[in-house]
Amino acid sequence: MSLNEVTLRERVRAALAPRLAEMGLTQADVGDGMSLTQSGVLDSFALMELIGGLEQALGVELDFEAIEPERITTVKGLASAFAQALAA
Amino acid sequence: MTEVRALDRDAAPEDLRAVEALFTAMYGHMDGLGLMVPLAPDGAGLWLKALLPMLGKLHTIQVAWATPQPADGPDARPRPVGFAAGSIRVGPAHLGGIRSGAVTHLYVDPAARGAGLGHRLYEALAAWFAERDLRHQELEVLVNNEAARRFWTSLGFVPDHLVMRRMPG
DSSP, rough: OOHHHHHHHHHHHHHHHHHHHHTTTTGGSSSSSSSTTTTOOOHHHHHHHHHHHHHHHHOOOOOGGGGGGGGGGGGGHHHHHHHHHHHO | OOOEEEETTTOHHOOOOHHHHHHHHHHHHHTTTTTOOOOOOOOHHHHHHGGGGHHHHHHHEEEEEOOOGGGTTOOOOOOEEEEEEEEEOOOOOOTTTTTEEEEEEEEEEETTSSSSSSHHHHHHHHHHHHHOOEEEEEEEEOOOHHHHHHHHHHTTTTOOOOOOOOOOO
């Protein structure tokens, strides 16, 4: 795993922080590999809001046609997808 | 005697299986009332697996446990005869980001009905919501489930959205 991906996980977690606070959760409640949608942390709309905010902050867009939808429902998967998009 | 208490994340496998059986029975009941999207073959297991990591945090499953009778034998354990599941939901920012308590499921075994277990299960859910300051509550009910609609109306719920589907084929 590149350092960039570690940084990106932190960026994803920072973007997720307000949502976790609203739900009374802490970062420790959410594992890097836990599905944010299956667990109920995010619904599909909130996931898109999160991704949109990250795209804007990082200045890059994800190619949804090339990404398995399930892959971008975890902190780890989102960081990896953004790392790939930034490297492209 | 029936006790209502929350299902723990580290519940015994047989208790998890009993709740899954109630979940499947609930879908069987709804199938008979015209449910259009059926439960997947391992739907109950998938549902519980999805909830367990956040059980007690984002979700709760309140279970009605029937106390064993002498005829059940000396090793008999309390048996789940109904359950109610609820989740914390946060609406999108453009709708005010309302935090709500969603009643996602409530079901009582037909043999255990008529003793007010549905009300007790809902009260347990409502208490869990109140502890988290979730004053807005919401739920979905099958259009054809007249008994459920009367039940929820009696508890102060009013109709809002109607979900409509256009099925393939």
